[in-house]
Amino acid sequence: MSNSSLQNKVVVVAGASRGIGLEFVKQISATNNVIFAGARNPSQAKELQDLAKKCENVHPITLDICDDDSIKKAVEEVSQKAPQGIDVLINTAGIAGPLDNATQTTREDYMSTFNTNVVSIARNISFFLPLLQKRGKDHVKKILNISSEFGSLHHRETSGANNMAAYGVSKAALNMMTEIVANELKNDNFVVYLGHPGWVATDMGGKDAALQPQDSVRGLLKVLNDVTVKDNGKFYDWQGKEMKW
Ligand SMILES: NC(=O)c1ccc[n+]([C@@H]2O[C@H](COP(=O)([O-])OP(=O)(O)OC[C@H]3O[C@@H](n4cnc5c(N)ncnc54)[C@H](OP(=O)(O)O)[C@@H]3O)[C@@H](O)[C@H]2O)c1
Incomplete structure (x- = not known):
């Protein structure tokens, strides 16, 4: 087990049913952490269920970030199982929207992409914030929002690149939202930052992608482990290279 692994933490992942989020759960659960794996339909996420059967530190929870009631219920469930609070919140939930250029994108596509990738991540942070703050000012608390070079x-x-306009607009806005949250929490021992996973072979990235989820998440986790309050508000790729806005 390397020193760059996250250890003895309580972690919440939003968007853990498949892809990069599920891989976060696999790797974090292997290094002695308690992990709450938020998924819209956890009972239908077979790989997640299989993992939870094998690893008692993996707790699948129902979490639809587009629904405030669902987030509140998830927070209640985590509060009961982890009354001491949580150390890390990872927001990987996201949608790609259509491939369209900006002038082809419909109102509905702009709105739904913005709702999931920006507004719902902001709401998820708002509701989980008291559980992070519960760890106290002496503990470093971390919030990782998964963005994209497309933003x-x-x-x-x-x-x-002109395609995936709604997605790009939403990720640029996610970056701005993350910067604002980082400023808001900067005096409370938080690291709120953005990660770009690279082009990854998931349902969203497709099978021709350059990276496998295992390699991307290994890198993202090293960065997560290494960041300190000096990195609050920063944007890093999976290899720890700072991204330009
Ligand atoms: N793959 C890439 O190449 C790539 C590149 C750059 C950035 N990213 C970013 O990385 C993140 C993960 O992407 P991925 O490649 O793993 O995508 P993916 O395979 O399509 O998985 C998306 C995940 O987000 C979840 N999700 C979507 N809406 C949700 C909601 N309202 N509430 C809770 N969960 C929700 C999905 O849950 P369901 O199973 O319920 O749909 C699924 O677990 C995204 O933010 C994406 O923008 C990916």
Whole structure:
């Protein structure tokens, strides 16, 4: 077990039914942490259920981040099982929206992508915040929001990519929201930051992607373990390289 592993923490992952979120649960549960794996339909997430059967530190919970009542219930469940609070909140839940360019994207697609990728991540942080704050000012608390290079103005400029406009707009807004939350919590021993996982072979990334979830998440977890309050508000890729806005 390397020193760069997260150890003895209580962690909540939002969006843990599959893909990058599920891989976070697998790797975090292997290094002596308690993990609450939030999924919209945990009973239908077979790999997550199989993992929970094998690992008593994995707790699948129902969590739809687009529904405040669902988030409140998830917070209550975590509060009961972890009355001392939580150390880390990882927000990986997200949707890709359509491939369309900006002028082709419908109102509905802009709104639904913005709702999941920005507003619902903000609401999830708001509801879980008291459980993070419960750890007290002496503990470092971490919030990782999974963003994308598609939300980087620099990446758009240099790559010339015009597709997935709704997704890109939403991730740029997620970056801004994360910066604002980081400022809000900066005097309370928090590290609130953004991670870009690379292009990863999941349902969203597709099978031709450059990276496997195991490698991306191994890197993202090293960064999560290493960040300190000096990194509050920063944006890193899975290899720990700072991303340009
Ligand atoms: N894959 C890539 O190449 C790539 C690149 C850059 C950034 N990212 C980002 O990485 C994150 C994870 O992506 P992925 O590749 O793992 O995607 P994925 O395989 O499509 O998985 C998306 C996850 O988000 C969950 N989710 C969506 N809406 C939700 C909601 N309202 N409440 C709770 N969970 C919800 C899904 O749950 P259900 O099973 O219930 O649908 C699923 O667990 C996303 O934020 C994505 O934007 C991915």
